[in-house]
Amino acid sequence: MSEDFSLTKLNKPDWNNLNVMDKKHTPIIEAPSKVKANEPFTVKIKVGGIDGVEHPNTLSHWINWVALYAGDRLISRTALGAELSDSYILTINVTLKESTSLRAQEFCNLHGVWEGKPKEITVE
Numbered sequence: 001m002s003e004d005f006s007l008t009k010l011n012k013p014d015w016n017n018l019n020v021m022d023k024k025h026t027p028i029i030e031a032p033s034k035v036k037a038n039e040p041f042t043v044k045i046k047v048g049g050i051d052g053v054e055h056p057n058t059l060s061h062w063i064n065w066v067a068l069y070a071g072d073r074l075i076s077r078t079a080l081g082a083e084l085s086d087s088y089i090l091t092i093n094v095t096l097k098e099s100t101s102l103r104a105q106e107f108c109n110l111h112g113v114w115e116g117k118p119k120e121i122t123v124e
């Protein structure tokens with residue numbers, strides 16, 4: 001049995017066997033599957049909360065940042081302060097020129113970087 005998390009490698013959950021750490025840390029992307037080229041649309045990222053298992057938000061343990069990529073290109077990285085951010089739900093406006101795969105990552109100060117399922121976006 002491996003560790004529940006890594007501080008030196010990207011953490012990706014086993015979707016067939018999610019553990020509590022996965023449920024707390026994995027970012028989930030909500031976005032339309034099809035969009036129009038060069039027209040902004042909203043991407044929502046929720047960190048954790050899978051099956052109601054929320055990540056803590058305290059001065060000693062919190063999600064420090066959330067990043068969104070189109071393929072390997074950075075779209076946005078949002079820094080979060082400890083304790084005062086109400087929830088780990090972010091909305092980001094995105095404009096794409098061509099079809100891509102959105103990827104979301106988050107960094108927990110105690111448990112490292114986590115990435116969830118990519119979201120394929122078809123640009124028409």
Ligand SMILES: [Fe+2]
Nearest residue numbers: 108109110111
């Ligand atoms: Fe954590």
